[in-house]
Amino acid sequence: MGAPATTDSLTVRDERTGKTYSIPIVNNSISATAFKAIKAPKKSGEREENETERGLRVSDKGFLNTAVITSEITYIDGEAGVLRYRxxxxxxxxxxxxxxxxxxxxxxxxxxxxxxxxxxxxxxxxxxxxxxxxxxxxxxxxxxxxxxxxxxxxxxxxxxxxxxxxxxxxxxxxxxxxxxxxxxxxxxxxxxxxxxxxxxxxxxxxxxxxxxxxxxxxxxxxxxxxxxxxxxxxxxxxxxxxxxxxxxxxxxxxxxxxxxxxxxxxxxxxxxxxxxxxxxxxxxxxxxxxxxxxxxxxxxxxxxxxxxxxxxxxxxxxxxxxxxxxxxxxxxxxxxxxxxxxxxxxxxxxxxxxxxxxxxxxxxxxxxxxxxxxxxxxxxxxxxxxxxxxxxxxxxxxxxxxxxxxxxxxxxxxxxxxxxxxxxxxxxxxxxxxxxxxIYVGSGKRDYVPINSRESVAGFKKEPSSIAHTGQSKRAQLAEHRCKL
The missing domain is CATH 1.10.580.10 (Citrate Synthase, domain 1)
Known part of the structure; x- marks a missing residue:
């Protein structure tokens, strides 16, 4: 028997569901939106904000390996030190x-x-x-x-x-x-x-x-x-x-x-x-x-x-x-x-x-x-x-x-x-x-609390910084005045 035929695609098996997906490879790239088809039921206790049932998202902080456009302008090979215009x-x-x-x-x-x-x-x-x-x-x-x-x-x-x-x-x-x-x-x-x-x-x-x-x-x-x-x-x-x-x-x-x-x-x-x-x-x-x-x-x-x-x-x-x-x-x-x-x-x-x-x-x-x-x-x-x-x-x-x-x-x-x-x-x-x-990792749904019933949340990065006032700003703070209506 000869070697199996190869196709320009990526095969992904989702171990959560046992399903297999074939994602086309075009110009040595895959479409990030193709991963939206890879869905799984939400686990018991899982955050609804994960949106597991709506398909996978691709995480790429700082665009380290994400192509956002097809271009014919400039080519860079960082490994070989190559730069070409058109x-x-x-x-x-x-x-x-x-x-x-x-x-x-x-x-x-x-x-x-x-x-x-x-x-x-x-x-x-x-x-x-x-x-x-x-x-x-x-x-x-x-x-x-x-x-x-x-x-x-x-x-x-x-x-x-x-x-x-x-x-x-x-x-x-x-x-x-x-x-x-x-x-x-x-x-x-x-x-x-x-x-x-x-x-x-x-x-x-x-x-x-x-x-x-x-x-x-x-x-x-x-x-x-x-x-x-x-x-x-x-x-x-x-x-x-x-x-x-x-x-x-x-x-x-x-x-x-x-x-x-x-x-x-x-x-x-x-x-x-x-x-x-x-x-x-x-x-x-x-x-x-x-x-x-x-x-x-x-x-x-x-x-x-x-x-x-x-x-x-x-x-x-x-x-x-x-x-x-x-x-x-x-x-x-x-x-x-x-x-x-x-x-x-x-x-x-x-x-x-x-x-x-x-x-x-x-x-x-x-x-x-x-x-x-x-x-x-x-x-x-x-x-x-x-x-x-x-x-x-x-x-x-x-x-x-x-x-x-x-x-x-x-x-x-x-x-x-x-x-x-x-x-x-x-x-x-x-x-x-x-x-x-x-990828949202903040609080889940919570109800509004009136200002008189809230507990103060304080600490570094959790509240506005105190600003030192000098000069005219400081003098104005110390002055007495009545606001005009």
Whole structure:
């Protein structure tokens, strides 16, 4: 007899009932909803909130192994250290392409012809100018406002200027119809968002310094225009350093997309409600704001500053092993070997340092890199340098303030967010709102108790914290007054 025939399916036997289920395997994945068919009678005394009779739920805290969408955009092999945009290795794109060409690739699926690229570049740069009222928005922020807070607010505010971009006003099929008019409207918003991203970032930078805003120049590349808007004062024929513009262009390319990271997932979660793209991008910006995501390269510099000189590195490494210190810039949620982008960024660093001079933290960083790469503790835990380790040093050498680092991440990532948003809007079968399940472990049904009959539930995390009042707040508490009716 020959070997039994194999099928692309998973056979599951539920020992509670003795029933067997066959679940199809498609693209090496199984449908989580298939487990809803695996039902069992509720046991005696079992919590009704388990919903056992309604089928199994799949628990996956933090989306460690849950696929929520079918995508053709970015592929990552974390075990092999591979990153590809639309099939193209990141190494080839970083050395042969540029940011806007790669943006076209990510959004539309193919590298553009000369005429296609010229048209795309023209539209993006032409849509970089903001409504003059936007200046009032930025001037309303505190002098010390974090630039990412300004960026998040500004992206959301942009949506209020374009009523034709809002499905709440134009109908919920505005972006999902897939006809030429709908796609043209979608692409116009894409041009606007990519074009205005650098303008918003430059305004967030200059408002902190009390400088007047600069209109986007004509005849300059994407990152060159960005640097111009940030730094130009009253000089004639001002032209940013081509070395810095090129380095920033490659860094933007490397940060343009990274599959379903936290911020991209946030954009899609928000976008699934069919909100306008400006609001969706604002939520991505808010997600990127977090220190576990867009603030990682800033954390690297703060770590290196805390270490100080190279002679302090060995003691710091030992403190990391004892879990007394946090190591930033090493390891990655996806990559279990070296981050392929880190090698490219290291090469960029050398080019930048040639014109800016070596950063005073470079020797400390290089020694930390050397020790970590040869220490069994880090090797065993697969803690190799990631893209944030070197990019922070480059941004610092280029003169960007630490709290502006996440902005330099957000501007290029707008492209990736838009690519995934556009793909979701045009996917077969339309858009369904994302609604994850939960596993409820709280109290069962209980009856309301009047306030005079309740027992106090007190303790840490079980009641509001006591807040210390000072200054005017404290004086107001001590004052006597009568409320006006």
């Amino acid at each position: 099939g193209y290795p990141i190494e080839q794109l970083a050395t042969q392409s540029n940011f806007l060409e790669t943006a076209y690739l990510l959004i539309y699926g193919a590298l553009p012809s000369s005429s296609q690229f010229a048209s795309f570049e023209y539209e993006v740069t032409r849509h970089s100018i903001l409504h003059v009222d936007t200046e009032s928005l930025f001037r309303a922020f505190r002098y010390d406002a974090h630039p990412m807070a300004m960026m998040t607010s500004a992206f959301a505010a942009l949506g209020s200027y374009y009523s034709e971009a809002n499905p709440s006003l134009q109908g919920q099929t505005l972006y999902t119809k897939g006809d030429p008019q709908s796609i043209a409207n979608m692409d116009k918003q894409i041009f606007r968002l990519i074009g205005k991203a650098t303008t918003l970032a430059a305004m967030a930078y200059r408002v902190r310094q009390g400088r007047p805003f600069v209109q986007p120049p004509t005849g300059m590349g994407y990152t060159e225009s960005f640097l111009y808007q940030m730094d130009h004062l009253t000089e004639e024929n001002y032209k940013p350093s081509p070395v810095l513009a090129k380095a920033l262009d490659i860094l933007f390319l490397l940060h343009a997309d990274h599959e379903l990271n936290a911020s991209c997932t946030t954009v899609l979660q928000t976008g699934s409600s069919l909100v306008d793209p400006y609001s969706a991008i604002a939520t991505g910006c808010a997600s990127l704001y977090g220190p576990l995501h867009g603030g990682a390269n800033e954390a690297v510099i703060r770590m290196l500053i805390s270490i100080g000189s190279p002679e302090n590195v060995p003691a710091f490494v030992e403190a990391v092993k004892r879990r007394e210190k946090v190591l930033s810039g090493f390891g990655h949620r996806v990559y279990k070997t070296s981050d392929p982008r880190s090698f490219i960024v290291r090469q960029i660093a050398d080019e930048v340092f040639k014109v800016t001079g070596k950063d005073e933290l470079l020797e400390t960083a290089m020694l930390l890199h050397k020790i970590a790469m040869n220490d069994e503790y880090f090797i065993k835990r697969k803690l190799a340098p990631n893209v944030d380790f070197w990019s922070g040093l480059i941004y610092r050498a280029m003169g960007f303030p630490l709290d502006f680092f996440p902005v330099l991440f957000a501007v290029p990532r707008v492209v990736g967010w838009l690519a995934h948003w556009r793909q979701m809007m045009l996917q077969s079968g339309g858009v369904k709102i994302w609604r994850p399940r939960q």
